[in-house]
Amino acid sequence: MKAELTAAQGDALGEKLHGHNRYRWGVLAICWLGFTLTSVDRSAWGPSALFIGQDLGVPLASLGVFATAYYAGYVFSNVAGGYFSDKIGGRALIAISLIGAGIFMVLFGSTKSSGVGIAVQGAIGLFAGAEYGAGVKLLASWFRPRELGKVMGIYTSATALGVLIANTIVPRLINAFDWTTSYHTFGSISIVTGIICYFLLRPGPVRIEVAQSGGSRSKLRVLAGNRNLMLLALSGFGGFWGTYGFVIWSNTLMVKERGIDHTVAGLIVGIFAAMGIFGKPAIGWFSDWLDGARRVPAIVMLLMFTAMLIVFGLLQSPLEFIIAAPFLGLAAYCYLPMIVALVPRLVGSAMLGTAAGMVNALWQLGSTLVPLAIGGAFAASGNSFIAAFAALAVGPFIGAIAMYFVNERPEGSRTEIDETAELAKT
Template sequence: MEKNLASSQGMSASVWSSNGAREASSADTNPYRWVALFIVWAAFLLSYVVRVAWSTVAAPVGASLGISVSMLGAFVTAFYGGYVLANVVGGMLTDLLGGRAMLTLALLPLGVLTFTFGYTHSLAFGIVIQAAMGFAAGADYSAGMKIIPAWFTRDRGRAMGLYTTATSLAVVIANAVVPSFSARHGWSNAFHMLGIVTFAWGIVTLLLLKNRPSNEAKPARNSLRDMLGLLRNRNLIALSIAGCGGLWATVGFAAWGNALMTRQYGIAPIVAGSIVASFGIGAVIAKPTLGWISDLPGVSRRMMSIGCLIAFTIALLVFGYCSTAHQFYLVAPILGAFSFGYLPVLMAQVSDASGKRLAGASAGWTNAIWQSGSAVSPMVVGSLYGASHSFMLALITLAIGPAIAVVAMFFVNPHIARE
């Protein structure tokens, strides 16, 4: 029987049976949990489509707006700058107000601001709106990370894996739809459409999402002292550094993959979008698979994370040696599998390390650190590529992130109790 350890916040861990499998809670037998998962998944999907939509049309639209190559990543950086700031506050408010309220408060203004971005006519205006969009979306992740542990205990890793398919599927949808839609109807109308759909899903969230099973008592109110105590949790600190390094490369590639292939090798934007879409397909397959494996008794989530991050580093370097559309098509799905596959395993470890009661706050501040890598990476890669025009240097710069993440994971306790 696996030994249960109390979490650093004094919360009791979940019960394990004599054969090493975690026993089901009342939430694990409630069919509504799949409805809750779908609602937060779709919200995360729409939020991420909005994030990467600019990257799919940055090269041609940026030229029409008079934006230099080195500044094409400025909008992405602005979005993540706002997103990082909102995650800290949003995570704590999620624990206070509940996941449904915070997710609604994220989606409704995000829809309005995305619609407004379609009227962008200058770099300055676009940066301001993107930063506001990021701030509006800042609570979507922590809200989902609050809802999922409330409804999933025994198979939380699988739920996290399914939840995070939203980001990789968003890459597929954005690259498959936004460039072609923009070519037919204009890029402004593409953002108008995204804004309307996002706002509508905010209404769905408000009406249909439930914070927890009806037979589960409302958790004790968290104090600011409890939340600040998370900042001293060694496991969360190491996981924060690891996630920051991983997302440095994941978001950096998502932001620059299309433009780099178009600028360096003359690949048409629609073809580049198709290549990055195949990158997303690999991630869609890998995430739930790795999440499910991480739930199995005796499987080390820590070692799974390390292995995936090492493979991610290597795949980025291999991609840097490619030069033709055929080669990119071969490598992209493999790169996608590793560039997103580590996420559900890291997320499950964050939830395990903090416990359900502080799931929102822990998700918020760890994700704020994770997304700092997302905020800085596009600008750094853009500046380096603008100065050197070296495709390989851009990929090496991205690969530094997961390499650092591997080192950080060795400081995570291998025996975190799975609450």
């Protein structure tokens, strides 16, 4: 039975969730671990790119093709994975995502051909992209909307942690062994984690209802007609353009154009990423404290991100980069929990997996297009370091403008109790 959530029922739901408190935080921990591993799988490319290019005979200007192939697969599977998470549930989809991505990570570590490597990178992205929408749907079934700031802050900190792990561990694995070791190692861990996820995850009792126009139209058409959701998609596109453009290109640009050792460059990007690990939960918690306000904090972070990218492009020495990295990382990651936490409020539970996958696919288009765009800007400007970072800064600036027009509290939104939900035994 479903019932509109009154004050008394809200208390009842709170008691129900409190009774499963350890398990629901366990769900968050497991989803976070899975998202961390798909983020490591994605971020391993940055510190490995120069060595992979040398091994496979790929010139520097063409290395972006590998990252673009990954993100092309990632974008496609975000839409498909979100749809299937609404159909078959998040547990199975998270397991398939991690196991599939892990298998192809291992295969990429064994490839000897650039053509095969590009195709395998696309396959890694195809499987990895399915995890995100399923994770958001599961978490929104265990936590009420007013709690989702801190929850999505913790969950999305996985993307920053993935970058930190990749940029601290992968260079050391390369020094001790070679670039293939990191792909074999993290691929194997992803496979094991996927199996764990399948046996431990269950959906929760929270359901969010939002009035949708569109009648009998398909889910994607209904969601495409949701003005707030599309503005949110544009805002995330701009943010991801800056964040993942930096992750993909910064190591190579600092090494080639500023003469920084690749291990030091990895340290700089690791510091950048570390701010997301701590900053995302903190700002998510802060937005919960502001009665669930997400829009204004997101705008502030996107504008700060724009400014810091310009500043970073003007720097010269390793010390300057190390000092600037935490400020850039704070801005580059901390808009994300706000925009993720807005999705359930804008669309409701019935289409949440599809919506989360669709908007993340649109966000990831920024990640897909930016490797080639920054490479082109870099080449067209005569290998200008500042021109590359100015091109990155365009993304978050557009994102801030789009976020300004989002209505974060649409009419007709309500939370309900699903008494028939399959709850874990605690």
